[in-house]
Each structure stands twice: as C-alpha cells, then as structure tokens.
Amino acid sequence: MLRFVVRRLLLLIPILIGVSILVFLWIRALPGGPAAALLGERATPEAVAALEHQYGLDQPIYVQYGKYVEQLATLEFGNSSTSRQPVATEFRQRFPATIELAFAAGFFALIVGIPLGFFAAKRYQGVVDHTSLVISLIGISTPIFFLALILKYVFAVQLGWLPSVGRMSVLIDVPHPTNFYLLDAILARNWEAFVDVSKHLILPAIALGSIPLAIIARITRASVLDVQNEDYVRTAQAKGLAPRSVDFSHVLRNAMLPIATIIGLQVGLLLSGAVLTETVFAFPGIGSWLVDAIKARNYPVIQGGVLFIAIIVVFVNLLVDLSYGFLNPRIRLSK
Amino acid sequence: MRTGRWLSVVGLSILVLAGCGQLQSSESAAQSTAPAVSDRPAPSAGASADGERGGTLVFAGARLAASLDPALTSDRESFRLLRQVYEPLVGVAPGSANELVGVLAESWDGQPSDTTYVFHLREGVKFHDGTDLDAAAVCFNFDRWYNFKGSFQNPSATYYWQVVFGGFSTFNPDSGAPEESLYESCEASDSSTAVITLTKPSATFIPALSQQAFSIASPKALQEFGADEGSVDADGIFHPTGTFGTEHPVGTGPFQFVSWTRGDRLVVERFDDYWGEKASLDQVIFRPIADNAARLQALQTGEIQGYDLVEPQDIPTIQENGDLQVIDRPPFNVAYVGFNMSMPPLDDPKVRQALAYGLDRQGVVDSFYGGRAEVAKEFMPPSVEGYADDVPEYTYDPEKSKQLLQEAGLTPPVKIDFWYPTDVSRPYMPDPKRNFEALAASLEKAGFAITPHSAPWSPDYLGKSDEGQLQVYLLGWTGDYGDADNFIGTFFQSPQKQWGTDKNDEMKPVQDLLAQAEEEPDQAKRIELYQEANRQIMTILPGVPYAHSSPALAFTANVQGYAPSPTTNESFATVTLG
Numbered sequence: 001m002l003r004f005v006v007r008r009l010l011l012l013i014p015i016l017i018g019v020s021i022l023v024f025l026w027i028r029a030l031p032g033g034p035a036a037a038l039l040g041e042r043a044t045p046e047a048v049a050a051l052e053h054q055y056g057l058d059q060p061i062y063v064q065y066g067k068y069v070e071q072l073a074t075l076e077f078g079n080s081s082t083s084r085q086p087v088a089t090e091f092r093q094r095f096p097a098t099i100e101l102a103f104a105a106g107f108f109a110l111i112v113g114i115p116l117g118f119f120a121a122k123r124y125q126g127v128v129d130h131t132s133l134v135i136s137l138i139g140i141s142t143p144i145f146f147l148a149l150i151l152k153y154v155f156a157v158q159l160g161w162l163p164s165v166g167r168m169s170v171l172i173d174v175p176h177p178t179n180f181y182l183l184d185a186i187l188a189r190n191w192e193a194f195v196d197v198s199k200h201l202i203l204p205a206i207a208l209g210s211i212p213l214a215i216i217a218r219i220t221r222a223s224v225l226d227v228q229n230e231d232y233v234r235t236a237q238a239k240g241l242a243p244r245s246v247d248f249s250h251v252l253r254n255a256m257l258p259i260a261t262i263i264g265l266q267v268g269l270l271l272s273g274a275v276l277t278e279t280v281f282a283f284p285g286i287g288s289w290l291v292d293a294i295k296a297r298n299y300p301v302i303q304g305g306v307l308f309i310a311i312i313v314v315f316v317n318l319l320v321d322l323s324y325g326f327l328n329p330r331i332r333l334s335k
Numbered sequence: 336m337r338t339g340r341w342l343s344v345v346g347l348s349i350l351v352l353a354g355c356g357q358l359q360s361s362e363s364a365a366q367s368t369a370p371a372v373s374d375r376p377a378p379s380a381g382a383s384a385d386g387e388r389g390g391t392l393v394f395a396g397a398r399l400a401a402s403l404d405p406a407l408t409s410d411r412e413s414f415r416l417l418r419q420v421y422e423p424l425v426g427v428a429p430g431s432a433n434e435l436v437g438v439l440a441e442s443w444d445g446q447p448s449d450t451t452y453v454f455h456l457r458e459g460v461k462f463h464d465g466t467d468l469d470a471a472a473v474c475f476n477f478d479r480w481y482n483f484k485g486s487f488q489n490p491s492a493t494y495y496w497q498v499v500f501g502g503f504s505t506f507n508p509d510s511g512a513p514e515e516s517l518y519e520s521c522e523a524s525d526s527s528t529a530v531i532t533l534t535k536p537s538a539t540f541i542p543a544l545s546q547q548a549f550s551i552a553s554p555k556a557l558q559e560f561g562a563d564e565g566s567v568d569a570d571g572i573f574h575p576t577g578t579f580g581t582e583h584p585v586g587t588g589p590f591q592f593v594s595w596t597r598g599d600r601l602v603v604e605r606f607d608d609y610w611g612e613k614a615s616l617d618q619v620i621f622r623p624i625a626d627n628a629a630r631l632q633a634l635q636t637g638e639i640q641g642y643d644l645v646e647p648q649d650i651p652t653i654q655e656n657g658d659l660q661v662i663d664r665p666p667f668n669v670a671y672v673g674f675n676m677s678m679p680p681l682d683d684p685k686v687r688q689a690l691a692y693g694l695d696r697q698g699v700v701d702s703f704y705g706g707r708a709e710v711a712k713e714f715m716p717p718s719v720e721g722y723a724d725d726v727p728e729y730t731y732d733p734e735k736s737k738q739l740l741q742e743a744g745l746t747p748p749v750k751i752d753f754w755y756p757t758d759v760s761r762p763y764m765p766d767p768k769r770n771f772e773a774l775a776a777s778l779e780k781a782g783f784a785i786t787p788h789s790a791p792w793s794p795d796y797l798g799k800s801d802e803g804q805l806q807v808y809l810l811g812w813t814g815d816y817g818d819a820d821n822f823i824g825t826f827f828q829s830p831q832k833q834w835g836t837d838k839n840d841e842m843k844p845v846q847d848l849l850a851q852a853e854e855e856p857d858q859a860k861r862i863e864l865y866q867e868a869n870r871q872i873m874t875i876l877p878g879v880p881y882a883h884s885s886p887a888l889a890f891t892a893n894v895q896g897y898a899p900s901p902t903t904n905e906s907f908a909t910v911t912l913g
Contacts, residue, residue: 035491048798050511051491054571071569079574083401083597084565086574093597149628157635165633170393170600170620282624282633284598292398292625300570 008318012311019310020072020303024065027294027302033057034081034297055081055299068303078300080293087304091286095308096179097167098285101277102270104201105209106263113213114259117220118252124225132217139214144273148207148280155203162203165282169196208277212266219262223255230254257324264320268313390912391618392894395630395642398623399601403592404562404580405550406480407487409494411903414547415643416621419603419907420463421550421586424454424473424529425541429898429909430665433720433817435542439468439551439587440529447538448856450519456527460610462553463591470523475554477521477531479563486573487563488512495548495815499539536854538861542818545904556585589614589908598623614908615896634659634889640912641890641897647705647765653889660892666709666716666883667901669822670763670811672774673878676842677835678806684841685743687876690751690807691729693736693781696881699773703766704884711880713869714823718901721819721852721865726873736781747782754799754808759792762886763811771809774881803832811882816902819865823872824849834877845871 035051052058056067071078077087120132156164163169167181174193176184182201185194227233228251236246275287282288286305293301400413405421408414426438437443439460445452460468480496481504488510490497502516517540519532533540543549552562561577568574575581584592589611590603601621605614622639624630630642631649635656645653645661653659672694680686700708713726740747755771764770768789775785788805790796799805814821820828828849830837836846845868852864888899896909 050509051489053509054486054489054567056571067569076569078570079568079572081570081572084572084574085597090597152629152632157632160636163638164636165624165629165638166622167599169638170602170622171391176596279626280629282622282626282629284623288598288625300572 005318005322008321012314015314016307016310020068020307021065023303023306024068025061027297027299028061028064030294030297034299072307077304080301081298082292082296082301087300090289090301091305091308093179094284094286094289096181097283098271098274098278098287100167100180100182100201101204101208101274101283101285102267104205105207105270105273105277106212106266108205108209109212109216109266110263113216114220116213117217117222118224118247118255120217120221121224121228122247129221132221136214136217139210142210144207144210144276145280147210148204148277151203151207152280163200164203167197167200167283168193169200172196204277204281204283207280208270208273211273212269215262215266216259219258220255223258224251227251227255260320260323264317267316271309271313388615388911389617390615391620392616392641392907392910392912393620393622393639394907395622395624395633395639397625397644399595399597399621402575402580403584403595404575405548405552405586406483406496407492407580408548409491414903415905416601416603417547417550417584417586418588418904419590419619420584420588420592421547421552422588423544423546423550424456425544427545427817427900427902427904429906430900431817433542433718435545439473443541445541446856447540447854447858447861448536450533450536452531452533452540453524454529454531456529457610458527460587461608462556462587463585463606464553464556466553466555468551468587469526470529471526472554473529473551474521474523475557476551477518479557480549481516481518483563486510486567486571489573492573493548495543495546498815499543499546499549536856538853538855538858539818539820542816545816547904550586552579553585556583559583589906590619593618609908612908615911616907619907631889634891637891640894641888643886643888643903644762645887645889646760647703647707649889650705650707650887658892660890660894662888662890662897662899663707663885664887664899664903665718665901666885667718667817668763668811668813668884668886669711669714669716669880670761670770670809670882670884671711671714671878671880673800673805673808673810673834674876675803675806675808675833675835676877677803677838680743680745680749681806681835682839683743684875685739686745686749688729689736689739689743689749689782690778691876691879692732692739693778693783694729694774694879694881695731695777696774696879697731698777699770700882702773703769704882705765707887708882708884711883713873714826714878714880715819715869716814716822716883716901719814719817719819719822720862721823721869723866723869726870728873729879731777733777733781736783740782748779748784749782750784750786751778752788752806753778753785754788754790754796754805756792756796756809757789759796761811762813763882763884764809765884767809770881774809800833803835803837805833814902819862819868820849820853823865823868824853827868827872827877828853836877841875842872842877845875 033052034055035048056064079086080090116132120129123129152164155162172193174184174188174190177187178184181197182194185197233246233250236250274285275291277283278285278287279291290302290305293305396412396415398412400408400416402408403417405417408417422438424438424440426436428434428436439457440454441457443452443454456468456470456473462468483493483503484505487493488503488507490511497512500517501513503512506514517533517535517537519534522530524530557579560579560583562579564577565573565575581595589606589609591606593602593604595601602618604618605616607613624633627646633639634642650661653661674681674687676682696710700710712728713723715722737747740749753775755767759767775787778785790799800808800810812822827842827845836842848864848868852861852868855861855864890897893913895911895913897905898909899905
C-alpha cells in the first residue's frame with residue numbers, strides 16, 4: 001500500500017515537468033506579452049520594449065525556461081505582473097473559493113445524480129428513467145454560462161430568492177482566517193453569515209454541477225443495471241435479504257466503483273468549469289483569476305496557477321485510486 | 336418499450352423548443368417587470384428620519400484597483416477609488432471637463448508663460464492619520480515622484496508623471512522613461528506656500544495637476560508603510576513590500592480607507608474631519624464584477640446600488656424599470672477611422688476625401704450606440720476648448736466619392752485594407768465588428784473594394800497600429816483631462832507611424848500649430864490655435880472621426896446627487912440615498 005502511494009507521488013514529478021513545459025511554451029506562443037497588455041492603448045513601442053527587457057522576455061526561450069526551472073526548484077513562483085503580489089499568496093487567497101464551489105457542485109451532483117441514476121435503473125424504462133435521461137441530456141448540452149444566466153434570471157432577478165453575485169453579502173462582515181467562507185462563518189459563530197454564504201453557493205453550484213450531475217446519473221444507472229444482474233445479487237435475494245439491504249450492501253456498493261473513477265475525473269472538469277461559472281457569478285476563485293491572467297498575459301500567474309491545479313488533480317486522482325481498496329475488499333485483499 | 340422511447344424523444348424536443356420560446360419571451364418580460372427586492376437585505380436608507388443622511392452604498396466596477404498608491408496607477412477603475420480618498424492641489428469642477436478649481440491649493444500664482452508657480456494651500460486640512468497638510472507635505476510628494484528609481488521609472492508604473500513631466504532626477508536609458516523632465520524643484524517657503532519650479536513654461540501643467548496620479552498623500556504614511564520599498568523579482572516584476580498601497584492609503588479626501596479584501600470588496604467610510612462639506616453616506620463599498628450582464632443583474636436584485644460601463648443594449652431595460660435610473664456622462668472620447676498616409680493610395684488627399692464622403696457615419700451612430708452618441712465632426716469632443724464649429728464637414732455622399740476617385744486618376748473600385756479589432760469593447764466603440772461592417776458596406780457603395788482584416792485588440796491590433804502596419808483602421812481615444820492637447824496633441828503633434836506621418840509630411844502645418852499652442856501663454860490665443868489646427872486637420876484628413884459616445888452609469892432610483900464627469904472624476908461625497 002505504502003509503495004503504491006509513494007510510486008504514485010513520484011509520478012507527480014514527470015507530470016509536473018511536462019505540464020510546466022507545455023504551459024510555458026503555450027503562453028509564449030500566444031501573441032503579445034504582459035508588457036503590451038499592461039500598457040494597453042497607451043503603449044508606445046519604446047515603452048513595450050523597455051518593459052519586456054525588464055521582464056527578461058527579450059531573451060532566447062531556453063534562457064527564459066532555464067530561469068523558470070531555477071525558480072521552481074527553489075519554490076519561487078514569482079509575482080503577478082498586474083497586482084504585483086506573490087503568485088503563491090494570490091493562489092492561496094483565491095483557491096478556497098474554488099474549492100468551496102467545486103465541493104458544493106460535486107455535492108449537488110452526487111446527492112441528486114446517484115439517486116436519480118439508481119432509481120432510473122431500478123425502474124428501468126419507466127417514467128423516472130426517461131425523465132432522468134432528458135434531464136441528463138439537458139444538463140450535458142446546456143453550456144454552463146448559459147445555464148448560469150438563466151438560473152440567475154429566474155431565481156435572483158425575478159423571484160429574488162437567491163443572490164446573483166459574489167461569495168457573501170458585502171454588508172456582512174466576518175473575519176476570514178481560512179478563506180473558506182463557510183468555515184469562517186462557523187468559526188465566528190455567525191449563523192447569519194453561514195446562511196448567507198450558503199445562499200451564495202447554491203446557484204453557482206447548480207450551474208457548475210449540472211454536467212457532472214448528468215454524467216454521474218448516467219454512469220450510476222448503467223453501473224446499477226450491470227450489477228443488478230450479477231449472480232451475487234440474485235444469491236442475496238434468494239437468501240431472503242430485504243430488498244433495501246440488497247440494494248445498499250450489494251448493488252450500490254459495487255456500483256460505486258466506476259462512479260469513484262468518474263468523480264476523480266470530474267475534479268478536472270469542476271476546476272475548469274469553475275472558470276465560466278466564476279466569471280458569471282463574480283466568484284473570486286482561481287477560475288476568474290486565470291481568465292484575467294490570460295487576458296493580461298500574466299505569465300507568472302498562468303504558469304503558477306496551472307501548475308498548482310495540475311498538482312491538485314493528480315492528488316485527487318491518487319485519493320480516488322486509494323479509495324478503491326476501501327470500496328472493494330477484493331482489490332484490497334489482492335495486494 | 337417502443338412507445339417509451341418515442342415519448343422521451345418527443346418530450347425532449349418539446350422541452351427544447353419550449354426552452355427557446357421561453358427565452359424569447361423572457362427577454363421581453365425582463366423589460367417590463369420590477370425586480371423582486373422585497374426580501375433582499377436593502378442597504379440602509381439612512382439612520383435619520385428624513386432618510387437623507389447616512390447609509391451604505393454598494394457600487395460595482397469591472398475590477399478593483401491594482402494599487403492604492405496614486406503615483407503608481409493609471410487606470411480608470413483605480414482612479415474611481417483614489418478619488419474618494421485622495422485629493423490633488425488643483426481639481427476640476429464637478430461635472431466639468433476643464434473648469435479648474437482649487438482643491439488643496441486655494442489659489443495659485445503662475446501663468447503658462449512662467450516657470451515658477453506659487454500654490455497657496457488651504458489651511459486646516461488634515462490627512463486621515465491626523466497629520467497636517469502643509470507645503471512640506473506637498474513638496475515631499477512631488478520630490479518623491481521626481482526621485483523614483485529603478486522599476487518605478489517604467490512607463491507602466493508611472494504613466495502620468497511621464498506624460499506630464501517626462502523624466503526623473505536620474506536617467507536610466509533602459510527604463511523607458513525620457514531623459515528630460517519638466518519638473519525642477521519644489522520649495523516650502525512657509526507652511527502654507529509651496530513653490531514649484533519647472534524647467535520650461537508649460538500650458539498643460541496646471542490642468543494636468545487635476546489627474547488623480549498627482550494626489551497628495553500623507554508623508555508620514557508614505558514613510559511609515561514603506562511606499563517606496565520593494566524588490567524586483569527574478570522575472571523583473573517589481574513587488575512592493577510596503578503596505579502603503581495595499582493597506583494604508585492615507586489622503587485628505589472626504590472618505591477614508593477601511594479595508595480591502597482582494598477580489599471581494601473595498602470599503603471606505605466618511606472622514607468626519609474633512610475640511611470641506613462632509614459626505615452624506617456613512618460607507619461606500621466597491622465590489623468587482625467583471626461580467627457586464629452580471630453587473631446589471633446585481634443592480635436588478637438590489638445587491639448593488641450602482642455600476643459603471645453600462646452596455647448600450649442594456650439601457651432600455653434599465654430605463655423601463657421604475658426603480659432604476661441611467662446617468663449620462665458628457666462625451667469625452669472620439670472614435671475614428673484612421674489612415675496611414677504613407678500607404679498609397681492614401682497619400683493622395685483626394686482619395687482620403689473620397690473615403691470621408693464614403694463613410695456613413697450617421698448610420699453607425701444611430702444603430703450601434705443605443706442612442707447615446709453623436710456624430711463626430713473633428714478629433715475632439717465639443718466640451719473641450721479649442722473645438723471649432725466651422726470645420727469642413729463630410730456628409731455621406733457616395734457619388735461624390737466616386738467622382739473624387741476619378742479626379743485622382745483611379746478607377747473604382749479602389750482596393751482598401753480595412754482593419755478592426757476583436758475581443759474588445761471600448762466606450763467609444765462598443766461593438767467594433769458592427770461598426771466595421773456598416774462602414775465597410777457604405778464604402779463599397781462609394782467606389783471602394785474593402786478587404787477586411789482583424790486582430791485581437793491587445794496586443795496585436797494595438798501593436799500593429801503603433802508600428803504603422805494598418806492602412807485604414809478603427810480606433811479611438813478617451814480623454815484624460817480637459818485639454819485639446821490631450822486629444823489632437825496626443826494624435827498629431829509628433830510624427831507617428833500609426834498615421835504614416837513619420838514618412839508623409841502633409842501634416843507638418845498642423846504639427847507646427849500644435850507645438851506653438853502647447854507653449855502659448857495667452858489662453859484665448861491658445862484656443863484659437865487649436866481651432867485652426869482642427870480646421871486644418873479636417874482638411875488634410877489623416878483620418879475621419881465618426882463618433883463621440885456618452886458612457887453611462889446606472890443606479891437605483893433612490894440614489895441622488897451623483898455628479899457625472901467626462902473624465903470619470905466622480906466623488907461619492909455628494910451622494911445621498913433618498
């Protein structure tokens with residue numbers, strides 16, 4: 001088990017090297033650089049040249065990459081070219097927002113998706129099944145951006161039930177030691193803040209979770225259908241176990257395996273989908289951070305941000321792999 | 336089973352079609368319903384009985400500031416914030432573009448022909464940290480800017496100092512800053528008299544001082560919180576290590592800084608020891624909402640009480656809502672079709688005239704600006720002094736264009752490369768592509784064959800135009816301060832690749848006029864010179880201006896007293912929540 005974990009962690013190194021090279025080259029392939037972006041309409045060729053010289057962007061690319069690797073080796077992620085704040089600090093400040101959003105979206109996708117898929121399978125070809133198919137297709141085909149605007153229009157503007165932007169009402173003040181607003185509200189024992197933050201999470205979570213919801217529902221359905229016809233299920237039923245017991249201990253538990261894999265892959269989707277959702281809901285997470293950085297050709301932020309995300313995705317997938325052992329004793333015991 | 340499948344297909348189609356229909360009807364529904372604000376926590380409409388004093392106003396811009404150090408900012412969103420907390424020596428009357436009023440300086444002695452200016456400072460003014468505003472503080476600020484070193488000298492850091500004053504006390508050829516400086520020295524002859532000496536006369540010095548970048552900050556705070564401290568990292572990016580610009584921006588303004596949570600909000604509160612009329616609001620909270628639609632929706636739900644940069648297409652929605660209002664700014668920009676006069680056939684004045692007669696500018700202004708623009712006759716808006724009413728005008732006349740082309744010895748259709756930017760929306764050009772399409776279509780009727788070209792705004796399009804690679808192109812400019820020099824001086828005073836004036840010298844008479852006007856001490860004569868320059872520009876036609884637009888703000892109906900300024904020099908001190 002330990003060897004497994006260590007081996008997977010060591011795999012991180014070549015993955016990160018690969019990602020860093022890709023990002024490094026790709027953003028420099030984009031036309032223009034931070035100098036022109038910073039100066040905008042007021043850029044003169046001299047000003048741009050001076051700034052590029054200052055940033056070392058007039059050096060040959062391998063020299064730039066060498067410098068970059070040197071910095072990484074000392075865990076120096078540099079400063080943002082627009083805010084002049086350290087990239088690592090900005091990431092730390094903004095990351096909790098995206099995590100909260102991703103968790104909320106994932107949570108939404110799971111608690112709606114799994115039962116939906118399960119009951120669709122149980123009442124195969126029934127009304128629930130067909131309805132869930134329709135919902136899934138709508139979920140997958142509707143662009144997040146569009147869905148977000150509709151949700152905001154209906155629930156915020158027209159009905160006024162939920163807020164339309166941000167993480168928290170600007171009229172509520174709560175200290176932010178962790179920057180996870182839900183956690184901060186609990187730590188401050190501020191119930192009003194907790195409710196407010198939750199309200200702000202609902203619409204973005206639905207928008208962001210709509211695609212994972214659809215996928216999880218379909219996979220659950222297929223998986224449950226599959227498992228239902230297995231011998232051991234029939235055996236359990238024949239033994240006289242209550243249907244609910246059969247469902248939970250045998251069907252669902254075994255059906256979860258492919259779902260666990262999907263969840264791991266969804267993390268990447270959630271983090272990238274967060275970009276659109278965060279923009280529409282003015283959520284200050286890393287998605288909107290990266291979008292602004294790309295527009296401004298903010299190399300340090302793009303490089304640092306993408307690298308951090310790669311690390312997270314690898315870690316989450318590692319956890320998912322480790323969870324197989326927990327979910328399915330057969331895998332655990334076969335070690 | 337088969338019926339089941341059919342049902343789901345039919346059901347799905349119905350849902351999809353219904354969705355589309357819903358969307359169209361919901362668009363029109365949006366315009367007629369009032370927002371449901373009943374259970375939204377309405378920011379208090381005031382503590383006192385008449386509801387006029389006090390309260391919190393939440394305002395949304397596209398983003399918050401990069402830094403709250405005025406010397407290091409050059410973008411409008413930052414200026415909006417700085418304007419509440421800092422003040423300059425000389426300001427502009429609320430709502431005006433060029434009417435100068437004394438702010439921290441009650442009065443000043445000095446003419447555009449002088450090199451020495453004496454500023455008589457207002458007495459009894461305090462910074463937010465309790466220290467006094469005196470001549471020593473003023474000179475501290477000016478000397479600080481003049482003595483900037485290292486990466487502070489880069490144009491991206493100290494843009495306005497370089498535009499107005501030029502260089503610094505030490506010249507570094509790598510920095511991008513010019514060598515010569517307009518600034519010589521500042522002396523505090525007594526506690527309320529500051530004497531600033533320039534190296535040569537300048538007619539733009541006093542008006543330029545109204546820029547937010549020249550606001551006076553507390554020397555105590557500047558020193559205590561390390562405003563000049565920082566290191567340059569391995570990427571060459573300057574990283575301020577002091578907390579002046581991030582946590583302790585101390586000025587003399589009607590509001591003082593409370594807190595700044597990046598990406599979330601920036602809070603200022605009323606400064607009760609302000610020297611002038613105290614603000615009515617208790618607090619103003621600024622929040623960044625980058626997406627235009629999100630800003631509008633936040634206003635409709637009541638989460639914000641005002642926002643800037645209203646899209647033209649949203650204006651009818653806001654106007655039809657009785658709980659919201661639109662506030663117009665006087666136009667202070669110009670959108671133009673630029674020519675590179677060194678690229679044939681644009682080196683022929685007749686061809687340029689033909690282009691001018693071939694552009695349906697009224698059509699574009701009527702269609703794509705939400706009714707909030709006027710056709711531009713010249714390269715500066717009417718509110719700026721130096722505007723001439725009697726410039727040559729070119730109403731759309733395709734026949735005349737063709738005639739002129741033939742007089743030039745060319746056979747229509749004449750090929751033209753016409754450029755427009757993508758990925759951008761500017762206040763003077765909300766939708767470049769549509770402007771382009773309409774203008775190109777009108778040119779095609781006038782004897783031209785248009786080859787369309789486009790490039791992403793930044794940095795490609797701007798870079799190419801700077802390098803003079805664009806033959807005919809859409810561009811524009813928003814003024815910084817209310818002086819003709821800021822418009823036509825910026826465009827035409829020196830030869831530039833963008834206009835082809837580095838190779839083509841047809842604009843020489845205009846260049847001479849502008850140079851003369853910049854140094855002309857007599858204001859009346861100066862205005863005449865600029866007017867003459869405008870007449871000549873519209874005769875020579877280095878380009879054709881087509882629109883002045885009025886970017887609008889939107890507020891909830893209960894917000895009173897906001898004075899819009901052409902230069903976005905707007906204070907919340909006069910705002911009340913009625």
